Amino acid sequence: MKALYAALLLALAVPPAVAADIENHSPHPFDIRDLVMMDRVGDPQLSPDGRYAAYSVRSTDYAANKGVNAIYVQDLGKGGQPVKLVDKGSSARWSADGHSLYYVAAADGVAQLWRLDLGEGKGGLNLDAHAAPAQVSHAPLDLGGYKLSPDGKSVLLSYEVYTDCADLACSKERIDGRERDKASGTVYDKLFVRHWDTWANGRRNQLYIARFDTDGKLPAEPTLLSRGIDGDIPSKPFGDESEFSYSPDSQMVYFDARIAGNSEPWSTNFDVYKVPADGSAAPQNLTEDNKAWDAYPVASPDGKTLYYLAMKEPAFEADRFGIMALDLATGQKHEVDPNWDRSAGNLAVSADGKTLFVTADDNGQHPLFAVNPLDGKVSKLVAEGSVSAFSLSAGKRVLLARDDLKRPSDLYTLNADGRDLKQVTHFNAERLKNAKMGDFEFFSFKGWNNEPVQGYVVKPVGYKRGQKYPVAFIIHGGPQGAMSNDWSYRWNPQTYAGQGFAVVTVNFHGSTGYGQAFTDSISGDWGGKPLEDLKAGWQAALGKYNFLDSSRACALGASYGGYMIYWIAGEWNQPWKCLVDHDGVFDARSMYYNTEELWFEEKENGGTQFEHPENYEKFNPLNHVNDWRVPMLVVHSGNDFRIPITQGLGAFTALQRKGIPSELLTFPDENHWVLKPHNSVQWHETVNAWLKKWTAPDAPQAPSN
DSSP, X not given: OHHHHHHHHHHHTSOOOOGXXXXXXXXXXXXXXXXXXXXXXXXXXXXXXXXXXXXXXXXXXXXXXXXEEEEEEEETTXXXXXXXXXXXXXXXXXXXXXXXXXXXXEETTEEEEEEEXXXXXXXXXXXXXXXXXXXXXXXXXXXXXXXXXXXXXXXXXXXXXXXXXXXXXXXXXXXXXXXXXXXXXXXXXXXXXXXXTEEOOSOEEEEEEEEOOTTSOOOSSOEEOSTTOOSOSSOXXXXXXXXXXXXXXXXXXXXXXXXXXXXXXXXXXXXXXXXXXXXXXXXXXXXXXXXXXXXXXXXXXXXXXXXXXXXXXXXXXXXXXXXXXXXXXXXXXXXXXXXXXXXXXXXXXXXXXXXXXXXXXXXXXBOEEEEOTTTOOEEEEEOSSEEEEEEEOSSSXXXXXXXXXXXXXXXXXXXXXXXXXXXXXXXXXXXXXXXXXXXXXXXXXXXXXXXXXXXXXXXOTTOOTTOOEEEEEEEOOSSSOOXXXXXXSSSOHHHHHTTTOEEEEEEXXXXXXXXXXXXXXXXXXXXXXXXXXXHHHHHHHHHHOTTEEEEXXXXXXXXXXXXXXXXXXXXXXXXXXXXXXXXXXXXHHHHHHHOSOHHHHHXXXXXXXTTOHHHHHHTOGGGGGGGOOSOEEEEOOTTOOSSOHHHHHHHHHHHHHHTOOEEEEOOTTOOSSOOSHHXXXXXXXXXXXXXXXXXXXXXXXXXXX
């Protein structure tokens, strides 16, 4: 009990920084205070004429412990400065004529659609003298997402409703009644009892349409389009308006959905549907023949072809997304890019229909690509860094959000042929100038089966040739993910470099961006090929970079990376002075019965646990606890339903019972990620203190087994 109390007291004794000292304006190594206060620029939206950029900026209200979204507009034609038009709002979208801006903001505590008329003066839009915002919708429920029609006469709307209700008011009445009910119990008769961080409430996201009246307002009750669809549009928990769209003439609507039933937790069978925009007919399934994932429909400008993304393997969320073309007249389908071994995302079509734009992981980068829809030829438009979002105009201009390992997201413009990349926002310029970061370099080596594997090294801030530095060896999650040339607000290597650590990462077999076979290779082999790659990558880094101190190194990982921390605790513990596990899988057997998205577990382990128990035991960390010896910090949060907190509690029990120096940090109000500013600061300060304790020259020695 003494060790448990000591760990608890230490976790509580690392307080978040107070608001008064959160900002440091003098030159200093980059740290967590810089990270949480960065302005997060995103959601770029180019006006129809390509002259104006609308976008969101999330700033941090540290005292209130939350982020605040504002909407800015910038005149790109005159190189204008950002103008904040909305203090609190999100999802800004241009009207069809480019004279108004729609967005979502609260009215009496309910998210509604608003419009800001900018008019047009002699020299362009009146950004400084616009009209007052007008509330467009007056629904009783929060607006979940929307999309304006090409003709400007209607809008698609998503609301979370009880599907047996005839109108939105009925859903609101039942929600209010549930809140007033003094009985708190809920009866469930199928899975997805909880998902990600939310308990099922009996409601579904459904798709509606409403037409603007002569005053630009919407009727109180929109028309339901997703009639008879037992599924969420957009999908939960992270779906958005990219999952529904209009035809160019605004007469047809396309959307994707996964029919729920009882199989939803072990199915990835999304399909693409079409429905008349007037709601006169029920939705029609266009991709019923494919039992894998079909989604993100976008019509060609001539309305003859529907492009969408599709996987081929059912019940596998990390399969390759190919670009599909559906002839709407004949129903014939074909894959546009069958010879491109990358998984496409963020699909958009140029105004002339001659180019498809997508992003994809690619050898440690996340570039923007142009794809010829006729022959599938792929061209890389932005090669370095990560393009997280982009927008097209009617002309040949692209507006994109880009970041990398040393820079958070800013907006850039680009010609559609890939020329003339220009940065147009500089929101964190002062913070970047004062917060010193470490340089980075990618390296390659021969991993499992002598196949090439990539990783990168980040030098510590203040690096001096000839000196050696302690190492943070970071293992990415997914496992079908990658440590790429991008900026992260959770596992950012620069936060460790700023603390004097060198950082080493390895994109082991199973990582994305190196071909689908490379990604597929981890399934059924969680503790095999990836561990070989990590071992080989560690040795390759030590051989190439003589500033890495192999005697003062700690390994850290989250999600699958957390699983790997538990696995190497028993299988490869020799190099490490300490370990940090965040939300990792400790017991593969119980994980199957406690998680929510069963398709993931069944794909990775070759079936259900009750049919193939041996697969779940093959690489189960729990079975190797007797070989654990390295001090470990365990972090696990109460609202993590993907990998429930019992996994972390089980690991901490094992550590404490074996007498291994260990601590448990838990957040009752966080999910699989740590998102709140104060919690993020506490997470980083706790982790950094753990790393420094065990890598210090006079660090205590862990007890031997």
